[in-house]
Amino acid sequence: MRAQRSIFVLLVLILLWLPVFSHAQSQLWSGIIAPARGIDWTQAGAVPGSPGSLPDASWPQCGSTLSAGTYSGSAISATLKGCPANTYYQLGPGTFNINGTISMPGGGGGGRVALRGSGATVTVLEFGAGGLSGCNGTASAICISGDGAYPGGNAPAYNWTAGYSQGATQITLSSVSGIVVNQTMLVLNQCDTGFSGTGCTTGASVDNGNYFVCSTLYNPSNGQGCGANGPDTGAWRSNDFQQEIVQVTAINQGGCGSTCVTISHPLFHPNWASGQAPQAVLIQPALQDGVENMTIDGVSSTNNQTAVGMQDAWECWVSGVTMSNFYEFAVYGMAVAHITVQNSYAYHSNGHPDAYGVRFTVGDSDLFQNNIIQQWKNSFACDGPCVGEVIAYNFSVDQIVPGPSDQMWGSYWTHSAGDNFMLREGDAGNQAQDDNVHGTHLNQTSLRNFFWGFESCINGTTGGSNCGSNTVKDQSSTAFVESSGVRYANNVGNVLGTPGFTTTYQTAAPFSAYAAWNIGGGNGGMGLPTDPLVGSTMLRWGNWDTVNAATLFCTAPKAPIAACPEDDRGDTAPVYPGLSNPSTTIPASFYLNSKPSWWPTAVPYPPIGPDVSGGNVGQCSGTIDTTAQAGLPATSKSQCPAGALNPAWAGHVNANPAMNCYLTLGGLPDGTGSILAFDPIACYGDPPLPPAPPTALSAVVE
DSSP states (O other): OHHHHHHHHHHHHHHHHSOOOGGGTTOTTBTTBOGGGOOOGGGOSSSTTSTTOOTTTTOOBOSSOBOSEEEEHHHHHHHHHTSOSSEEEEBOSEEEEEESOEEOSOSTTOBOEEEEOSOTTTEEEEEOSSOOOEETTEEEEEEEESSOOTTTTOSOEEEEEEOOSTTOOEEEESOOTTOOTTTOEEEEEEOOTTEESTTSOEEOOOOOSSSOOOOSBOBTTTTBOOBSSOOOSOOSSTTOOEEEEEEEEEESGGGOOTTEEEESSOOOOSOOOGGGOOEEEEEOOEESOEEEEEEEEOTTOTTOOEEEEEEEEESOEEEEEEEEEESSEEEEEEEEESOEEESOEEEEEOSOTTOEEEEEEEEESOEEESOEEESOSEEEEESSOEESOEEESOEEEOOOOSSOOSBOOOSEEEOSTTOBSOEEESOEESOEEEOOSSOOEESOEEESOEEOOOOOTTOOOTTTTOOTTOSSOOBSOEEEEEOTTEESOEEESOEEOOTTTOOEEEEOOTTOOSEEEEESOOBGGGTBOOOHHHHHTOEEESEEETTTTEEESTTSTTOOGGGSOHHHHTTTSSOOTTTTSTTOOOOSOSSOSSOOTTSOTTSOSSOBSTTOOSOSOEEEOSOTTTSTTTTOEESOGGGSTTSOEEOOGGGOBOOOHHHHHHHHTTOOTTOOSSOOOOOHHHHHSSOSSOOOOOOSOOOOOO
């Protein structure tokens, strides 16, 4: 194995360490992860460089405030279309009964309008049981859509002829016709590993033992492919699941050429290559449309699939919104970039077998921050190629499914080939999983998360996540799953497992239970084997787990990285400069330069990690899967029916702001119960937007 791996290591050293470029210098993760394995996550969200800020903070109001009443979605849509750019349309307090979809301005570079309620507990939009229009195929209450050209083959696609280096900010195309500077989005894509040709149909999916981009079903007869299922959605061509979305900011800048374009972020991937037929697909998106400060209710109708749908959208947002009782998704996005979903509450999916709180298909540099997700099968999942996403400081509870099952569904998933370079930070939920269902995942990073790897079998959600005749959730109940095909992951400073339930440190058995880690597990039913490269290319540093009841810096606290076993240091790279120093500390964040202004005073920052002490999260007492709430994390004994909250997780966990908000509002540790009176201002202290400017003022000039 060592002899074979030496060749592998040499190849990866050449691939991952030769290009050293400016965008990888002086990052918040510098010295902790290798330069080519991370990106600049501070640029995620609707205001790149200021995660959590919104474009409309100083926009004026469009027209008069709309009073509560009964309206057609088309009438409100027409009013929004008539609003000038860079304005917001105000909905007053009360209940709005809406018939049909509200469509935000968009298409061909339109947009820059916000639909603003008077508060999540004050303005309530109720949508009838039918009549919603499709927004990328989902019946959405509110739709934000650009030209609708991706996917479907209706957009221009140009060959990408030069400028492939990781970190490049200028690329050359075969044409620039139709490109509008500071408007047009490019979906950059190339054939998966082993494929070539205009349609990416020439070749086969053969693991190169290296940077393996694969979306095809595994074939045990020849060892080709990688997935337990076929390709996911979101491809432009067959077998082209490596994608990035950028905006064109200049043409021929600095005299680089008449078809040379400057792009909005440096190239993330290190393996763009002319031999894999790279292309750029043109999209004219909706720009800077937002939905904020309201409740959107789907009235428990299975006809109402999605609260907010987005397609072909750039720098749009959902902020301070309660989304309740929709059939499939709270927020759905297709071909979206720099989207912000924050300070919001998604409550209860209506029985769809594959319901996601937030689901993106083809995304880039989106920010999913500070949200509560209660009673959805998955809280956040990329079900198509996503890159550069930041999933941070969210709280997820009660991963319900339509029928009883002993399988635990995870909170935070990647579910498709091309889900790469994503950051999970400060989240709390039962599990993170980079799966092998639809292909491989590369360069995933997780920092300071709390994944407890357990869900109660007696939480009693009607038709939901109770276990039926089973007495325990004993499938997939592992805290952190890095399945086969996951390469170059960085996992730093996480807290994993549940005392009294998690009994195994690490396993590779598919769908295993009771473990802190599943590393490299395949799928026995498909003949998909265990992948040893998952562990040998992974960096694990400073994670605490309940089995060892200790923080593992390899073999000893603060051990030099050179002394680590290879599956803790990632032997595809030389010694990381920071980790070679025994005094290394783990940064508070990989995307926030400092504690954000919305952070509640009562919540320590950072809230989670091996260097955190005196945390306020303990464990409800009682017999797991027998006593209600037993074994689950909580912050007060009043949340535990048995009346006791035991110290747990060595004090390394405080409730993050979203979890703190949920429990303060009376949410139960197992996620059962009715909707909470969610108010982001009350929860987080600062309003998501400044108050509207005063009117009818006069001034006296002396």
